[in-house]
Amino acid sequence: MFNEVKGLNEECGLFGVWGSPNAAQLTYDGLHSLQHRGQEGAGIVSNDQGTFHRHRGLGLLGEVFSRDPEALHQLTGDAAIGHVRYATAGNHGVENIQPMQFEHPEVGEFALAHNGNLTNANQIRQELLAKGVTFQATSDSELLGELIQTSNEPSFAGQLIAALNHVHGGFAYLLMTPNAMIAALDPNGFRPLVIGELPDGGTVICSETCALDQVGASFVRDVEPGEIIIVNNDGMSIQHFTTDTHLAICSMEYIYFARPDSIIRGISVHDARKRMGAKVAQEHPVKADVVIGVPNSSLSAAIGYAQASGIHYDMGMIKNQYVARTFIEPTQAKRDRGVSMKLSVVKSVVAGKDVVLVDDSIVRGTTSKYIVRLLKRAGAKSVHVRIASPVLKFPCYYGIDIQTTKELIGANNTVDEIRDLIEADSLAYLSVDGLVESIGALNDSANHGLCTAYFDGNYPTPLYDYQAGFDAEVTRLGLYEGAN
Ligand code: SF4
Incomplete structure (x- = not known):
């Protein structure tokens, strides 16, 4: 893709399937059409009646799976989630390639994939270190999983809601437990995330509609800011981890990142x-x-x-x-x-x-x-x-x-x-x-539902870890005084 030589890079692409045979193959095909969102690494976790199988590696999706031709066949089951990565946080090692996996006392295990960047990751990392957490990787994508693990809430659902309210910035998450696929989108909806339906009734959740087209899924709806989408064998349900939402979808998705055959919010x-x-x-x-x-x-x-x-x-x-x-x-x-x-x-x-x-x-x-x-x-x-x-x-x-x-x-x-x-x-x-x-x-709010911060410095959220650095930049350049 041209974006690597230009030096302006999207972080990641997400694709997940629930309730369809060959889920891993569908995930592979869907991720292939999202390769423009990340070329540094790729991974898929499948779910075969509660048993997880994972393959991940550095490089393009095709490279990761051609190095081990049997890998895709070993990802059995009728559910899977996958990820293509470009690093904006954390180093470039294989430990940062997603989906990540976690053990959990209630649900057994869960897998997690993330598109976005947290603005309070340093703060959360310090809190978790103080609780004695040892990290698997260096990227901020792991933090949600660790917040779930260390939460005092009594149930996985409560732990997830608490964790989603603790992380700030841009995030689209795709999780999978033995019994469900779960998606969540930050309160500003910076990144696109869509739901589709396969001809066999399976459900797909992914970053862009071009991936729905790739696997023959029909578009159902966008995931809305603040929503948690839960897909299990009983169907799909919608919850909210917050209703304090303000749509600010990244305008660079329209300008540059997304594939031209995708449709973002209509x-x-x-x-x-x-x-x-x-x-x-x-x-x-x-x-x-x-x-x-x-x-x-x-x-x-x-x-x-x-x-x-x-x-x-x-x-x-x-x-x-x-x-x-x-x-x-x-x-x-x-x-x-x-x-x-x-x-x-x-x-x-x-x-x-x-x-x-x-x-x-x-x-x-x-x-x-x-x-x-x-x-x-x-x-x-x-x-x-x-x-x-x-x-x-x-x-x-x-x-x-x-x-x-x-x-x-x-x-x-x-x-x-x-x-x-x-x-x-x-x-x-x-x-x-x-x-x-x-x-x-996209709506009648002052920002019309778009983030244009790259161009005008109007950040839709507090910057937390980045505020001091941003202030220094404004001073250095004599930039727009009222920014943020
Ligand atoms: S428009 Fe907003 S979210 Fe998109 S690249 Fe610019 S600052 Fe980031």
């Missing part, structure tokens, strides 16, 4: 991206001969820009799908090499032309500069960069791996400075209002 990601492209064309028109997009995540926005501007759209760049993982490791040198291995220009499309290059975002600027140079080397007369999202200025603490502004070119430079740094002839970004209008209001 809005097609592809259509939202086209509207973003159209809106930036309205806000920042330019005379040009051709519109091209950076493959793959910017193609929808580029089509939207072309349709709104009336400028011809063409396939000016192509992506090599077969780049080895060695080149997508998170270091700058490898990222640079990754870009050069991944992207090429179709010379006949751009030579001698004034080109509009549509991209979905600029993180560090190194990729943009490289692409502008590639286009000019291929004979483009001028390159006008249009970004179909606002300037990335603030860190994300809810599940994206940019937790400092130091690396964000938009936090440290004006738009004119960025234009010069990436060697473009012109550069313009979509406005925050334009972004919200393009996605479409």
Whole structure:
């Protein structure tokens, strides 16, 4: 995927099945369509009448299971949960690969998978250490399991509710006990989480609707903020661990992270991206001969820009799908090499032309500069960069791996400075209002149900562990005083 070379990464993808034969194979297939959400590791736990089987490892899902061709067959049972991981917290070792497993005196054992990032993880870790807990891993995903284990509540259900009220930040959880699959979503619903039904009556819960399509499941509903969904052999029931909820789904899901064929809360990601492209064309028109997009995540926005501007759209760049993982490791040198291995220009499309290059975002600027140079080397007369999202200025603490502004070119430079740094002839970004209008209001609250903190510093929750660091960043950069 292109996001690894860009350096802006989603944390994880979740997929679970209850009540269907070949649950592990379905989970494998579903996770495969969520691979864009995490490439560092993958794992599946199956449930065969109360006995759990697990296989997990580092790397892409296909790599993890091809290293042990028997592994998938050994994941027997008619229920399973699985996970693909990109690390935003914790190290890159196999111990952090999920689902994690825990022993429990009431339910026997349970497995747990997490998408998101907790903002009070350090605080909870200290509390648990004081209680004598020894951790299996270093990521914050384990903390919910340990909170359940150490809770004073008398039942597993009560322990889970107490634990969900203790963790803060962005979280979508998928748990499995011998008797149930359980999902929970944080009070802001930062990450997408959907429920589907298989033709045989089995239930699926997963991060994106593209995974429902992959396994032939029909969409039932979104998981709502503050909900606990319990699926067992009697069917599905809904509880709430809190009713103090304020929808703030991550706008970057629409801009960049989610697959374009997914539908998030009733809005097609592809259509939202086209509207973003159209809106930036309205806000920042330019005379040009051709519109091209950076493959793959910017193609929808580029089509939207072309349709709104009336400028011809063409396939000016192509992506090599077969780049080895060695080149997508998170270091700058490898990222640079990754870009050069991944992207090429179709010379006949751009030579001698004034080109509009549509991209979905600029993180560090190194990729943009490289692409502008590639286009000019291929004979483009001028390159006008249009970004179909606002300037990335603030860190994300809810599940994206940019937790400092130091690396964000938009936090440290004006738009004119960025234009010069990436060697473009012109550069313009979509406005925050334009972004919200393009996605479409999800509710009538002040934030329209969206998190736009990356762009405007309006964090929907207290930052807990991150507050001091954030304050220091604001001071260092003289950023928006009222942020948070
Ligand atoms: S800060 Fe940005 S990336 Fe993080 S949840 Fe909000 S919109 Fe998404």
